[in-house]
Amino acid sequence: MSVKINGTMTLADVVKEYPQTIPYLNELHLDYCCGGHSPISTTVRENNLDEAELLGKLNELAEKAPQNKNSAEDIERFEKLSVNEMLDDLEETHHVTDRRLMKDAEDSLNKILIAHYPHHGEMLTELHHKFALLKADLEEHFAKEERYTFPIMRANPEPDAEQVQLVKDLEDEHTAAGDVIKEIQELTENFTLPADACPTFAHTYAVLQDLFNDIFIHIFKENSVTFPEYYEKASNAGACSVR
Ligand SMILES: [Fe+2]
Ligand SMILES: [Fe+2]
Structure with a gap:
């Protein structure tokens, strides 16, 4: 698995590129919209999460085709x-x-x-x-x-x-x-x-x-x-x- 997402990126950057990560971020109640502009490393510290685990899961999702095709396609369409x-x-x-x-x-x-x-x-x-x-x-x-x-x-x-x-x-x-x-x-x-x-x-x-x-x-x-x-x-x- 090639690493695409690292700790210096923000969650807003991640969602922009890989909208399929949205359901997972919602599950963890991580804010990718209103306060999603801090680097992932900072967000992880603030929420007492394991950075390696979070990045691992995000990269795994980034590799996969979007599960919820509708919202991923909707964001891709919107960006154009x-x-x-x-x-x-x-x-x-x-x-x-x-x-x-x-x-x-x-x-x-x-x-x-x-x-x-x-x-x-x-x-x-x-x-x-x-x-x-x-x-x-x-x-x-x-x-x-x-x-x-x-x-x-x-x-x-x-x-x-x-x-x-x-x-x-x-x-x-x-x-x-x-x-x-x-x-x-x-x-x-x-x-x-x-x-x-x-x-x-x-x-x-x-x-x-x-x-x-x-x-x-x-x-x-x-x-x-x-x-x-x-x-x-x-x-x-x-x-x-x-x-
Ligand atoms: Fe609005
Ligand atoms: Fe608004």
Whole structure:
């Protein structure tokens, strides 16, 4: 097996090249989108993981054909688009999917909050509250992208420093959303169902997981594909060094 992935690469680089690694990274709850810009060696230290084992597994997956062909093909397809086409695509795919999943999760979460309040009231209240915060943040973020920042990007294919900063503000909002997602993962012990969970409880957790997995790909595409390509086109190169 030839080694392709090493400790100096970031998880965002890995996913860009080998999207088939996404399910494995999700399993380990490793962030490849919002905070995926540290070298793997640093990420490994922070998460108390074995670097050799992680790199071994990532390289093994990199050798294989993608298992989940759909998401790997989707990312490959996305990377070939122009910046403007990417912006249209993000709005037509992830913005629609994430809004639908958030609505479903909100309804189900309210149902289980009522039904399971006697035994799980404390945890479900906290979950309900954190999710409401995340949903509000993301709805406002999507509206800002669709009605403000993306139109500015389309109208200014060679951005100045101010326009670059507007896009960087979106990255900060992604980080904030990623932090709330991590809190929800911790609170639910990575969506471990209690013994007395009903089918609606299971459905709620499944929808939240689907939602988060889609958000991770959504943010990865924006932070690691679309925005860097846009920054590269900046008319004043000195004003746009990517963080
Ligand atoms: Fe977006
Ligand atoms: Fe975004």
